[in-house]
Amino acid sequence: MAIAIQQLHPGFVGEVSGIDLRQPLTKDEVVQLQSAIDRYAVLVFHDQDITDEQQLAFALNFGEREKARGGTVTKKEDYRLTTGLNDVSNLGKDGKPLPVDHRTHLFNLGNCLWHSDSSFPPIPAKYSILSARIINPKGGNTEFADMRAAYDALDEETKAEIENLICEHSLMYSRGSLGFLDYSEEEKRMFKPVLQRLVRTHPAHGRKSLYLSSHAGAVRGMSVPEGRLLLRDLTEHATQPQFVYVHRWRLHDLVMWDNRQTMHRVRRYDQAQPRDMRRATVAGTEPTVAQEAAE
Ligand code: OGA
Numbered sequence: 001m002a003i004a005i006q007q008l009h010p011g012f013v014g015e016v017s018g019i020d021l022r023q024p025l026t027k028d029e030v031v032q033l034q035s036a037i038d039r040y041a042v043l044v045f046h047d048q049d050i051t052d053e054q055q056l057a058f059a060l061n062f063g064e065r066e067k068a069r070g071g072t073v074t075k076k077e078d079y080r081l082t083t084g085l086n087d088v089s090n091l092g093k094d095g096k097p098l099p100v101d102h103r104t105h106l107f108n109l110g111n112c113l114w115h116s117d118s119s120f121p122p123i124p125a126k127y128s129i130l131s132a133r134i135i136n137p138k139g140g141n142t143e144f145a146d147m148r149a150a151y152d153a154l155d156e157e158t159k160a161e162i163e164n165l166i167c168e169h170s171l172m173y174s175r176g177s178l179g180f181l182d183y184s185e186e187e188k189r190m191f192k193p194v195l196q197r198l199v200r201t202h203p204a205h206g207r208k209s210l211y212l213s214s215h216a217g218a219v220r221g222m223s224v225p226e227g228r229l230l231l232r233d234l235t236e237h238a239t240q241p242q243f244v245y246v247h248r249w250r251l252h253d254l255v256m257w258d259n260r261q262t263m264h265r266v267r268r269y270d271q272a273q274p275r276d277m278r279r280a281t282v283a284g285t286e287p288t289v290a291q292e293a294a295e
């Protein structure tokens with residue numbers, strides 16, 4: 001089988017065929033997919049009926065598994081998945097949709113806000129690899145925004161203004177903007193804000209991206225309201241339709257994206273019905289700005 005790629009959006013997103021992700025990849029396949037993810041920023045694979053172990057093995061071709069400090073309010077003993085994948089479903093340990101007032105469910109609703117995965121630890125995530133195991137009958141599309149194209153389209157004055165800005169990112173900002181405001185002392189320590197540059201340069205091709213995320217809640221050197229207004233304006237700019245690809249999930253789709261040059265969000269769906277999505281996350285290799293490592 002030979003890999004073939006069809007571009008799905010004028011600016012980014014490649015639909016990849018001619019590869020079975022359940023099998024170990026050849027060196028040449030890894031090289032081809034690596035250059036494809038650099039270029040397209042989002043890769044879509046269909047008909048990949050994959051196990052958690054195979055999904056993780058696929059991810060490890062592109063770096064190490066992210067073991068970031070707490071990206072969740074769910075206690076380890078309540079995890080549904082114990083395979084090392086992130087559970088992005090609406091399901092509890094019993095395999096049923098979580099009650100609508102369940103804390104884990106309320107927290108997970110934050111995925112409906114535009115974000116970049118794991119921008120809240122000092123070394124943010126590189127790739128996310130999401131597999132659709134159960135499709136929800138209503139809604140649940142995932143949208144991706146090309147943050148390189150969004151950056152390029154800014155006027156020169158704005159580019160100069162934001163070039164060296166540093167933002168504070170925390171899960172408490174994204175969840176807080178939805179009214180999820182109650183955290184234990186332990187969670188507050190775990191979700192302590194970290195610093196990220198607002199403009200980052202991609203190491204493979206050197207294009208600049210807006211590094212935005214709903215986790216960003218303050219800009220260094222600005223008052224909180226002024227910083228948040230700037231972030232809102234930039235997010236509104238970056239998520240205009242011309243920069244966005246909408247993914248309509250089919251069963252066993254697998255989508256891989258580069259968090260360093262895209263944002264994404266899931267749209268609302270029927271919470272009474274299951275939606276089982278599982279994510280392997282590939283760790284980043286360096287912070288975007290020097291800071292003390294989290295304890
Ligand atoms: C994620 C995420 C969106 C979805 O896995 O990081 O935001 O469609 N998922 O479930």
Ligand code: MN
Pocket residue numbers: 111115116117264
């Ligand atoms: Mn996400």
